[in-house]
Amino acid sequence: MEITVFSNLKGGIAKTTTSVNKAHILATVHNKRVLLIDDDKQGNASKFYRLHGYDHPSIADVLIEKNYDIHNAIQHTRYANLDMIAANMNLLTANLKISMDESREQQTILKKALEQVESEYDYCIIDNAPDINISIINSLVAAHSVIVPIKIDQYSFDGLEILVDQFEEVRKFNPDLNFRGCLVTQYVNNEVNRQGKAYLTDQTQYPIFATHIRRTADKVDESTFAGLPIVEYSPRCGAAKDYLSFVEEYLGDKQ
Ligand SMILES: Nc1ncnc2c1ncn2[C@@H]1O[C@H](COP(=O)(O)OP(=O)(O)O)[C@@H](O)[C@H]1O
Numbered sequence: 236m237e238i239t240v241f242s243n244l245k246g247g248i249a250k251t252t253t254s255v256n257k258a259h260i261l262a263t264v265h266n267k268r269v270l271l272i273d274d275d276k277q278g279n280a281s282k283f284y285r286l287h288g289y290d291h292p293s294i295a296d297v298l299i300e301k302n303y304d305i306h307n308a309i310q311h312t313r314y315a316n317l318d319m320i321a322a323n324m325n326l327l328t329a330n331l332k333i334s335m336d337e338s339r340e341q342q343t344i345l346k347k348a349l350e351q352v353e354s355e356y357d358y359c360i361i362d363n364a365p366d367i368n369i370s371i372i373n374s375l376v377a378a379h380s381v382i383v384p385i386k387i388d389q390y391s392f393d394g395l396e397i398l399v400d401q402f403e404e405v406r407k408f409n410p411d412l413n414f415r416g417c418l419v420t421q422y423v424n425n426e427v428n429r430q431g432k433a434y435l436t437d438q439t440q441y442p443i444f445a446t447h448i449r450r451t452a453d454k455v456d457e458s459t460f461a462g463l464p465i466v467e468y469s470p471r472c473g474a475a476k477d478y479l480s481f482v483e484e485y486l487g488d489k490q
């Protein structure tokens with residue numbers, strides 16, 4: 236099972252949109268077994284797949300309960316190959332509880348829990364909150380790779396250095412963590428976006444995906460209301476095509 240985390244200190248840059256759509260494309264187009272984990276107390280990815288609520292165990296239980304059977308927190312989506320661990324506001328107190336619990340190693344709880352389903356899924360995708368807290372550190376310690384979605388605007392690169400420094404910190408626990416790349420999202424074909432992408436490509440050492448995700452006014456927002464992945468909601472729109480290309484690039488199918 237390959238574990239990939241979507242992280243950025245900023246909100247509104249399409250971490251959740253990318254996580255839910257990548258999970259859907261891997262499961263339905265590439266026929267992979269996928270586990271999507273919502274690691275944001277806002278629970279947007281959970282709401283997207285209609286799995287938000289308080290009646291079922293969530294990521295908070297996985298993180299707090301000792302010797303927890305992670306299967307208890309896994310729910311099926313309506314897609315055969317796509318399962319999910321949801322999040323809700325319980326993650327807020329879970330973060331505090333883990334930080335105060337000195338009876339066990341706080342950073343490796345999720346990594347150990349995910350070992351239970353190592354052979355049950357091909358891919359695990361974790362959608363993070365715009366933050367650095369102990370549940371996010373847990374996701375980075377568990378992961379093989381991290382992808383940083385970026386929306387190019389005046390503030391796009393704020394916090395990027397802090398985030399990348401954090402990856403370095405996490406390597407104490409997870410030396411092989413691979414910064415797989417920045418993914419430019421909500422791309423508009425204008426000077427600011429062209430220059431921003433060129434800056435990322437040529438003037439930083441950060442890796443970057445060749446594919447960018449075009450801003451597709453209305454369709455992406457509508458798809459979240461409909462709770463439908465973009466390739467189902469509007470298969471011909473730019474964002475749908477770009478997410479398909481992104482997943483191909485991620486899988487290394489592109490020449
Ligand atoms: N390619 C896109 N085109 C248009 N709107 C988008 C696109 N990607 C994301 N959005 C919209 O941007 C907003 C923020 O996206 P979201 O995935 O929730 O960001 P984050 O998880 O980083 O906070 C949402 O309203 C979403 O519908």
Ligand SMILES: [Mg+2]
Nearest residue numbers: 250251275279
């Ligand atoms: Mg989000």
